[in-house]
Every structure is written in structure tokens, then in C-alpha cells.
Amino acid sequence: MKGCPMLYGFTISPKKLLSKFTTELPTSDMAFACANCGLCAHMCPQDIDFGKVFTASKTTFADDKNVLKKYGYGAVIFHQKSSFSRLFSTTKKFTTGEYTHMAFMPGCALSSYSPSLVHSVFSYLRSKCSGIGIIQQCCGTPTRMMGDMAQFKTYHSQLERDLEKMGATTVVTACENCFMSLKTYAPHIKIVSLYSLLAQIGLPEAAKARHKNAPKMALHDPCPTRYEKEIHQDVRTLLAQMGQPFEEFKQNREKTLCCGSGGMLELTHSGLAHEQMRSRAHQTECESIVSYCQSCAESMSKGGKNGVHLLDLIFNPDFAMKQEAQGTLKKWYNRFRSRQKISALKDNA
Structure with a gap:
């Protein structure tokens, strides 16, 4: 219980909570208080995974959109619709080079934080992996975390179609949620962590x-x-x-x-x-x-x-060892700027 954000708020011991589930299902308040971090399953000597229980409950509660609304689902829908819109998403495929089968996927959070950082990372990847493409798209994790699997499948299918159009059979992810989402729901695509790739190809000299x-x-x-x-x-x-x-x-x-x-x-x-x-x-x-x-x-x-x-x-050679706090509007503007930078890229040919 020590490392769990929610257990102390709902029970005095995991055993009591599990006993409760033999006669009744988790409440929506309990289910949506789970961070789905996987710590309980890793630490439990009996291999009991509360996260799976709460995830299944969320899926049931998601059938009632009034329940989801109570937990801020309107903001999630806005995020997902915007993330998959032409205003904030794009792909860029290149026709020449050894790595035209690869695509770099920075993820929502990184694009929202710093378009220039996304651009710097991708420029370096292009110098080492000629022909690699880039996709600014969401993996759909927010809808999945809220239990709305039907909507998640819609968004995930869109992502897969975009990757297919690019001819991307390997995706390099900078985001850990994107890494796990694609690894789990698109096993036919090879997923590579950006950090593992950097360890392989080496760091910039600077x-x-x-x-x-x-x-x-x-x-x-x-x-x-x-x-x-x-x-x-x-x-x-x-x-x-x-x-x-x-x-x-x-x-x-x-x-x-x-x-x-x-x-x-x-x-x-x-x-x-x-x-x-x-x-x-x-x-x-x-x-x-x-x-x-x-x-x-x-x-x-x-x-x-x-x-x-x-x-x-x-x-980032000028990084002051502290990130600048950014509001929601600035983050969406950053994603727009990141999309613009990607659209302006020229083919190697």
C-alpha cells in the first residue's frame, strides 16, 4: 500500500478490499482512483492485480457517459478529437534512404512541451537513420485509461492506418505510453524506444x-x-x-x-x-x-x-535545468508549431 496513491483512501488492507470484491463490484470512485501503474501486481506475493479489476470496472462504467462525465471525460474527448485533427496531427514520409520503413513518434506530451526539441531529436535521427519518417499523432491512451475501449479502438485504428500509409513497419517512440500502447495493441509493428536507439547509434558529440x-x-x-x-x-x-x-x-x-x-x-x-x-x-x-x-x-x-x-x-545546449511552466493554451500552440515544423520538412530526394 505504501506506494499506491489510492489504497489508503478506500481500505485498511488489500485483503479486506479483495474480500469486499467477492460480494460487490468496485465503486466508480474507487475504479477511477486507480493510477493503473502496475505496482500492486508487481509487489503482491499472490500475484493479485487490482489494476486489472479496476480497469474492467472502468470499462463497465464507461457504458454510462454520465459516469464518465463525472470524472472529466469531456476534457478527454476534447483532447482526443483535437489530437487527431489536421490542426495538430500530421505525418511526413521520405522516399529515399535506408530507413524509410521507420517512423519517429514523439507523442503528445513532448510535442506540447517543446516543438524545437522534437525538431532537434528528429534532425539527429535523420542524420543517423536516413529516410526515417515522423508522425505527430496520439496513441489513444487517454480514452483507454478512462475505460472507453470502443473509442480507443477507433483512435488506435486511425493511428494504424496513418502508419500503414507511411509504410512504417517500425516505430520509434519517445513516449512510454505510446511504446506500451503500440506494443500491446499493434504487435505486428516493431516498437523501438528512442532511448534504446540512441544508446545504439550514439549521442551527439555536443x-x-x-x-x-x-x-x-x-x-x-x-x-x-x-x-x-x-x-x-x-x-x-x-x-x-x-x-x-x-x-x-x-x-x-x-x-x-x-x-x-x-x-x-x-x-x-x-x-x-x-x-x-x-x-x-x-x-x-x-x-x-x-x-x-x-x-x-x-x-x-x-x-x-x-x-x-x-x-x-x-x-538542448541552452537548457537551464528547469522546465518553464506552460498553460493549456501554450501547450496546444506548441503542438500546432510542432506540426508546422514537420510539414515544412523536405524530402531527401
Whole structure:
């Protein structure tokens, strides 16, 4: 229970909660308080997965749109419709090069945070993987986390059609939610983490040894890729290659804790979410916390520390070791600018 954002609010022990489920189903309030982080299933000696129970309950509750409305689903629908609109999504395929079968997918959060960072990352990928394309699109995770599987399948199908039109049989993801969503629901597509690819092709020369005199950071592992041991190791390899001093959280890698934004928790139970953000952020004495998930980086900033994205350390020479706080309107503008930058790219031919 220690690392779970919600259990203390609903029970005094997992055993009592499980006993309760033998006679009644979870309430909607309980189901939508689950961050779907997977910690309970990993830690439980009896392999009991409360997350699966709550996920199934959400799917049932999603049949009643009034229930979803209670938990802020209107904002999710707005996000998803906008994310898949021509205003904020696009693809760019290139016709020449060895890697025309690959597409880079930065994800919603990174595009919302920094169009210039997305552009810098992709420019470097093009220099190393000639012909790689790029897709600015959502993976549909918000609707899936809310239990609306019918709507998720609609959005996921759109993403698959876009990738098919690009001829992309391999997708390189910068977002851990995108990585897991595609790995789970599109097994015919090869999914590669950007961080594993960078560990393979090498870092830009300017990134190496830039951080040897930088203050020590704590490294937070995102919970979606809890079991992706290769990604965990590759991220640590990249930090070592840069000379960036860092320390581990006590609960890291497979035992990592949710940052507070998992399962759309900030929307459905904002109090629980912000409590978890503060709790996680203060489990280290480091003032800066680096992660390879933009949502996690933002959560650590909201929790009272300096949330930093690993890609800023690699590709942003002017990064001041602190992300600038951005409102919703600025984030959507950033996504629009990112889409414009992608549309303006020229073919290699």
C-alpha cells in the first residue's frame, strides 16, 4: 500500500478490499482512483492485480457517459478529437534512404512541451537513420485509461492506418505510453524506444561530457515501462555517457512508483494525483529529477522539484535545468508549431 496513491483512501488492507470484491463490484470512485501503474501486481506475493479489476470496472462504467462525465471525460474527448485533427496531427514520409520503413513518434506530451526539441531529436535521427519518417499523432491512451475501449479502438485504428500509409513497419517512440500502447495493441509493428536507439547509434558529440560539473539529479523511471529492463539500462547508459551525475530512487526500475499522472488521475482525482506528485518528488534530496517521460517530468515539477526531460539534457545546449511552466493554451500552440515544423520538412530526394 505504501506506494499506491489510492489504497489508503478506500481500505485498511488489500485483503479486506479483495474480500469486499467477492460480494460487490468496485465503486466508480474507487475504479477511477486507480493510477493503473502496475505496482500492486508487481509487489503482491499472490500475484493479485487490482489494476486489472479496476480497469474492467472502468470499462463497465464507461457504458454510462454520465459516469464518465463525472470524472472529466469531456476534457478527454476534447483532447482526443483535437489530437487527431489536421490542426495538430500530421505525418511526413521520405522516399529515399535506408530507413524509410521507420517512423519517429514523439507523442503528445513532448510535442506540447517543446516543438524545437522534437525538431532537434528528429534532425539527429535523420542524420543517423536516413529516410526515417515522423508522425505527430496520439496513441489513444487517454480514452483507454478512462475505460472507453470502443473509442480507443477507433483512435488506435486511425493511428494504424496513418502508419500503414507511411509504410512504417517500425516505430520509434519517445513516449512510454505510446511504446506500451503500440506494443500491446499493434504487435505486428516493431516498437523501438528512442532511448534504446540512441544508446545504439550514439549521442551527439555536443552532449558528451557536457554535464560532468552539473549537480546530481535523481532518476525517475516511468511506470508504463515498468518491465522494460532494456530501456531502464539504456537510459542509465546515456546518462553515464553524458557524464551526468545521478542517483537512484529507493523504488526504481520494476519497483518504480507512479509520478501522479498515471491513469488520468490528475483529471479524475486531482487531490490524490497531487499528493502522489509531492510524495514521489520528496523521496529524494536532489532538487532536480530527470525522467524519460514528459508527463513524469511535469509531475515532478508540480510536486515541488525541478522536473527535467532526458532529451533536454541531450539535445538542448541552452537548457537551464528547469522546465518553464506552460498553460493549456501554450501547450496546444506548441503542438500546432510542432506540426508546422514537420510539414515544412523536405524530402531527401
